[in-house]
Amino acid sequence: MTTSTASATDAHEHAPGEGHGHEGHHHGPAFLAHHFDTPEQQLDSAKLGMWVFLVTEVLMFGGLFAAFILFKSFDTKVFILAHEHLNKVQGGTNTVVLLTSSLTMALAVRSSALGKRAATTNYLLATIACAGIFLVVKYFEYSHKIHDGLLPGDFFANPELPRSAHVFFSLYFMMTGLHGIHVVIGMGLISWVLWRNLRGDFSPEYYTAVDIVGLYWHLVDLIWIYLFPLLYLIG
Amino acid sequence: MATDPTAVPRHPDDPHTHDPEAHAIAHHVDPLWLYLAVFGALIVLTVVTVAASYVDFGRANTVIAVLIATTKALFVAVYFMHLRHDRRFNALVFVSGLFFLSFLFLFTLADTSTRNDVDDYHGKSTAEPQAAPTSQPSASPASH
Numbered sequence: 001m002t003t004s005t006a007s008a009t010d011a012h013e014h015a016p017g018e019g020h021g022h023e024g025h026h027h028g029p030a031f032l033a034h035h036f037d038t039p040e041q042q043l044d045s046a047k048l049g050m051w052v053f054l055v056t057e058v059l060m061f062g063g064l065f066a067a068f069i070l071f072k073s074f075d076t077k078v079f080i081l082a083h084e085h086l087n088k089v090q091g092g093t094n095t096v097v098l099l100t101s102s103l104t105m106a107l108a109v110r111s112s113a114l115g116k117r118a119a120t121t122n123y124l125l126a127t128i129a130c131a132g133i134f135l136v137v138k139y140f141e142y143s144h145k146i147h148d149g150l151l152p153g154d155f156f157a158n159p160e161l162p163r164s165a166h167v168f169f170s171l172y173f174m175m176t177g178l179h180g181i182h183v184v185i186g187m188g189l190i191s192w193v194l195w196r197n198l199r200g201d202f203s204p205e206y207y208t209a210v211d212i213v214g215l216y217w218h219l220v221d222l223i224w225i226y227l228f229p230l231l232y233l234i235g
Numbered sequence: 236m237a238t239d240p241t242a243v244p245r246h247p248d249d250p251h252t253h254d255p256e257a258h259a260i261a262h263h264v265d266p267l268w269l270y271l272a273v274f275g276a277l278i279v280l281t282v283v284t285v286a287a288s289y290v291d292f293g294r295a296n297t298v299i300a301v302l303i304a305t306t307k308a309l310f311v312a313v314y315f316m317h318l319r320h321d322r323r324f325n326a327l328v329f330v331s332g333l334f335f336l337s338f339l340f341l342f343t344l345a346d347t348s349t350r351n352d353v354d355d356y357h358g359k360s361t362a363e364p365q366a367a368p369t370s371q372p373s374a375s376p377a378s379h
Contacts, residue, residue, distance in 0.1 A: 044322065051325045055332030062336040066343050073347045092285050096278060103274040106315040113264045218316045225307045229300035233288035 031206040043208055050212045054219050057182075061223050064178070068171045068230060075164055080235050082161055082168035085150055087141060091232040094137045095224065101130030102221040105190070109214040112207035117197060120210065124194040127217065131187045138180055145169070175227055182220045189213045263320045273314045280307050 029039065036042040072079045108123035149157030152173050156166035193213045196202065202210060284303040292299060313319050318326045 047321065047325055048328065051328045055328060058329075058332050059336060062339060066339050069340070070343055070347055073344075088285060088288065092281065095281050099274065099277045099281065102277075102311060102315055103270060106270050107267070109317075110264055110267070110270065215316055218311050221315075222308050222311050225311070226301075226304050229284055229288070229304050233284060234297050234300050235288070235291070 029205065031201075031208075039205065046208050046212055047215075050215050054215065057219055057223075061175070061178070064171070064175050065226065065230065068175065071167050071171060075167065078162050078164050079168050082150075082165040083231065083235060085145075085148065085158075085161070086172070086232045087144070088232050090137055090141050091228050094134050095228045097130050097133050097137070098221045098224050101127045101134070102218055104130065105214050105217045109207070109210050112197070112202050112210040113204055115204040117200070117202070120197050120202070121194065124190055124197065124210075128187055128190050128194070131183050131190070134183055135180065138176070145173075172231055175231065179220070179223055179227060182223070186213075186217050186220050189216060263317075265314070265317075265320075269314065273310050277307055277310055280310075 032039055032042060036045065104123045104126040108120050108127060111117075111119035111123055145151065149155075149159075150161075150169050151157065151166070152170035153166055156163065156169060158165070190213060193210050196209060280303050284300055287299055287303070288296075312329070318329070
């Protein structure tokens with residue numbers, strides 16, 4: 001066993017056609033970082049790292065969800081009155097927009113895997129456009145809240161609702177705001193992947209960045225899937 | 236770094252591809268119709284959850300909304316995030332996060348949802364504090 005492993009390593013160190021004149025004894029395809037043995041190992045590490053990061057994201061938002069449930073249990077009637085000031089149509093529209101962006105992102109990853117560079121570009125552009133639409137709808141929602149004085153803490157100035165409703169809007173702005181920041185960061189990441197795709201970095205053998213950014217974008221969608229009913233729908 | 240198509244092709248007997256499963260994971264591509272079907276299901280579930288919000292199911296409102304959201308989340312995680320083709324360990328990492336998050340919810344709710352059930356001083360249920368105070372004196376000595 002030991003000898004066969006050694007000979008395999010040896011063969012691969014000196015494999016003809018590999019290396020491409022890279023520095024020293026760097027081996028394997030160009031996208032393979034020198035601290036990985038194989039493309040599979042590199043991909044596995046990238047994916048595992050991303051999933052661990054996504055778990056930290058889930059835990060961060062999870063804390064806010066727990067806070068929301070806690071404060072709602074303290075002041076349920078006011079929370080129900082306050083949630084009626086959110087616009088279900090705008091929230092629903094944004095849900096459909098985000099789900100669409102998730103589809104286009106998934107299709108961008110798929111096109112990358114198939115080596116269809118132009119299609120990947122189009123799907124990534126569509127995803128960025130959906131993210132933009134989401135933020136525009138969010139802008140109108142926030143403007144409306146600000147106009148009606150539906151604001152956190154001391155800024156709360158709505159005459160129709162009890163004063164304690166400011167707690168609901170603190171959580172509303174914290175949760176949707178943090179989610180909105182994730183959407184903005186996502187737009188940046190997708191733009192970066194788009195640029196790399198246009199540059200020709202990706203091939204069916206290597207499209208890890210598209211894959212990983214896709215995972216991030218789907219998580220942003222996944223969090224909204226819970227935010228929408230929790231804030232807008234449950235009375 | 237420009238793409239170099241010659242950089243990548245690997246033979247099945249290439250020492251890099253000693254793990255056949257890894258090869259399958261990296262290159263598995265689902266058909267287009269599957270993505271569209273999942274998207275359709277997600278839209279239908281969104282319509283259902285919005286429609287359900289106009290009907291009052293009482294305490295079941297939250298349960299229905301969370302169940303629908305979880306169904307949608309599963310569709311996204313399993314199909315869009317490719318968990319079904321991914322290494323099982325990644326799914327385990329994700330589920331373990333949700334598992335520990337459930338402790339946060341469980342213990343928080345176990346506290347707040349039962350906080351008023353027992354009166355510290357009298358050891359009696361105060362679950363209905365709004366009950367007319369005039370009727371209580373006659374009932375309380377008998378029950379405890």
